[in-house]
Amino acid sequence: MSDLYREIPQVAKLLEDASIKSFLSRFYISEIKEVIDETLADLRTKIKNNELKEIKYEEVVRLIVEKLNKKQIYSLRKVxxxxxxxxxxNLGRSLLSEAAIKHVIEVCANYNNLEYNLVKGERGSRYEHVEGMMARLVGSEACLVVNNNAAAVLLSVSAFAKNKEVVVSRGELVEIGGSFRIPEIIETSGAILREVGTTNRTHLSDYEKATNDNTAIYLKVHPSNYHIIGFTNNVTNDEIVSLEKKMNKERVKPIITIEDLGSGCLIDLSSSGYKENLVSESIKSGIDLVTFSGDKLLGGPQAGIIVGKKNLIDQLKKHPLLRAFRVDKMTIAALEGTIRDYFDEEKAKRTIPTLKxxxxxxxxxxxxxxxxxxxxxxxxxxxxxxxxxxxxxxxxxxxxxxxxxxxxxxxxxxxxxxxxxxxxxxxxxxxxxxxxxxxxxxxxxxxxxxxxxxxxxxxxxxxxxxxxxx
The missing domain is CATH 3.90.1150.110 (Aspartate Aminotransferase, domain 1)
Incomplete structure (x- = not known):
């Protein structure tokens, strides 16, 4: 038994072997040494379990080379x-367009004006780079970008409903994936969830009856990942906005309306045979704030986009949570490169991979x-x-x-x-x-x-x- 242990090649000798040394062009020496150590540890285990009768140097090298050939430089890979x-x-959601990729490379390979106002020669805001374009596209007063849509909802509810009630239809208490659920997001924000209606039917009167002095938000959640048919009734945006106006006539602290649209569709998909709620339609209906994802139907990078009333978005920009949800230069560049193509819808259908x-x-x-x-x-x-x-x-x-x-x-x-x-x-x-x-x-x-x-x-x-x- 001890003789076999002595036959295990030394690490230093293996590192000098030409077959193994050739991998230095692909891997750092520490990575190669890790594979050698793993292989030798396997040999020791097999000796201990009486699974080996002999050890051949050439066979040890072959095993190491085989493992190195299978080893990938990066964990995150093209598939x-x-x-x-x-x-x-699971495969990265939307692919970026060529324009978005080119813009990301240009911005990230160089110093850039992420937070520098070139006109005034002073500190600027990272959010200005996409705010104007997105607001024009959807017809909103303002826009704010955070790192994902869950963050967009959490920030909005935290800012306007802490210790206050958020009224949501039971049919819209969705799980958005990865066990992230709307009720838990509301709870985490410090707000109080007020459920109304039933899974399949909710009426405007349900919202009205649930409204009290502690009500802060009427939250609409678009059920992007499931569809209910049959005996159903949903409250429309026009209805919820009219109720908001009615209730706010005699309130000091107004109720606001927020819609989580999820997928974030910017163009009419009906010519492809499908209909999805448009962000611009929600804004046109009078909803105060609309949140949606950047990497779904929009076809851009992972991001949470908030569009709506300027006075509300200005308050979100001052909220402490925004720092935690802040997007980086790569996200902003990718988003800017993506949304520019939407000013020509036919071009967007050709250049944005998701739409194409x-x-x-x-x-x-x-x-x-x-x-x-x-x-x-x-x-x-x-x-x-x-x-x-x-x-x-x-x-x-x-x-x-x-x-x-x-x-x-x-x-x-x-x-x-x-x-x-x-x-x-x-x-x-x-x-x-x-x-x-x-x-x-x-x-x-x-x-x-x-x-x-x-x-x-x-x-x-x-x-x-x-x-x-x-």
């Missing part, structure tokens, strides 16, 4: 999204699927077929949406669908698809042009390895 879910919460994917026609998708199929069928050991499938928008947006699309089924002899999924997920560039009726497929709606060659090269490599072992 190929073949799931058909456009705003995939939504608006892909059935014929375009079928043509793309057939092109991928033709290239796959030339690979030995791999076969495929094209089938009609449905994509989803995702990200808690338009939960009832099903977009007609096409999927390319990938088949490998004697490999069940779940095994194909595992193999492709563990490639150098992970390929993520979905399984439908025991078939693994790639929905072409969410594939980028640059993904195609990677998919083909990966499948070709897998096919050749199968041919060698058969």
């Amino acid at each position: 190929i999204n073949g799931t058909g879910t456009i705003i995939h919460t 994917m939504i608006y892909l026609s059935e014929s375009e998708l079928r043509e793309r699927a057939l092109m991928l199929y033709e290239r796959i069928k030339c690979i030995e050991g791999i076969s495929s077929e094209v089938i009609r499938v449905y994509s989803t928008i995702g990200g808690g947006s338009l939960p009832h949406s099903q977009l007609v699309s096409y999927g390319v089924v990938i088949k490998i002899s004697n490999y069940p669908a779940h095994e194909i999924e595992r193999v492709l997920r563990n490639q150098e560039v992970p390929i993520i698809g979905r399984i439908v009726n025991d078939k693994f497929l790639l929905d072409v709606r969410t594939l980028l042009d640059s993904d195609i060659d990677i998919i083909i090269n990966t499948l070709d490599r897998i096919g050749r390895s199968l041919w060698k072992t058969s």
Whole structure:
């Protein structure tokens, strides 16, 4: 037993081995040493458990090289999204447009005027860079950007309803993902939740009956991630605004209306076959503050955007929580680069990836699927077929949406669908698809042009390895 321990190569010797040393161009020496230490620790465990009869230096080197080949420089990596879910919460949500990426690089690679007013030559505000553009787009008096929509809601409720009541319909007490729930956000803000109505039916009279001297906010929450049909009734924005005006006639401290729109749709999607509430419509109805996400239907970076009355947003800018929710230069640059394209809606549909994917026609998708199929069928050991499938928008947006699309089924002899999924997920560039009726497929709606060659090269490599072992 002790002889085997003595045969374990020394770390210093392994670090000088040419095969291992070649990885210094990719990894720091400390990272290589960590892999060596892990490998040697595994050997000691196997010796202890009587699982090894001999140790060969060449085999130890091979194990280390194998691990280094699998090791990635970064944990956060590019993946190929073949799931058909456009705003995939687990895969980074919306892709940035080329204009947004270019602006982020330019701003972050150089010093910039993040908080410097170039006209006055004095300290400026980071929020000014997007405030004017966003306010013009949606027709609001002012705008404020924080780091996500949950923060936008929390900041708004904290500022205007601490120790006071927030009236919300029971049908709008949603969970927005990751166990973040509207009731908990309200509780965290220091406000008191006042539930009204029922899950499926809430009337204006419910809000009116719940109103008292301690009422501070009427909160409307757009149920972005679910849809109730059947025997339902919701209070419209026009109705809640009219009630607000009625109640405020005799109040010293006015009630304000806030709507959490969630997805943040800036353009009419009806030409794509779907209808989503527009931010501009909420502002036009008279809602005081509207909050929404930057990385959902807007197609930009993660951010929480608050638009509405200037006097209220000015108060939010002075709130202590804003410092904790502050956005950085990368977010501001990405958002600025994204929203500029919205001044030309047709251009936005072509340049903002989220919108572009939504608006892909059935014929375009079928043509793309057939092109991928033709290239796959030339690979030995791999076969495929094209089938009609449905994509989803995702990200808690338009939960009832099903977009007609096409999927390319990938088949490998004697490999069940779940095994194909595992193999492709563990490639150098992970390929993520979905399984439908025991078939693994790639929905072409969410594939980028640059993904195609990677998919083909990966499948070709897998096919050749199968041919060698058969």
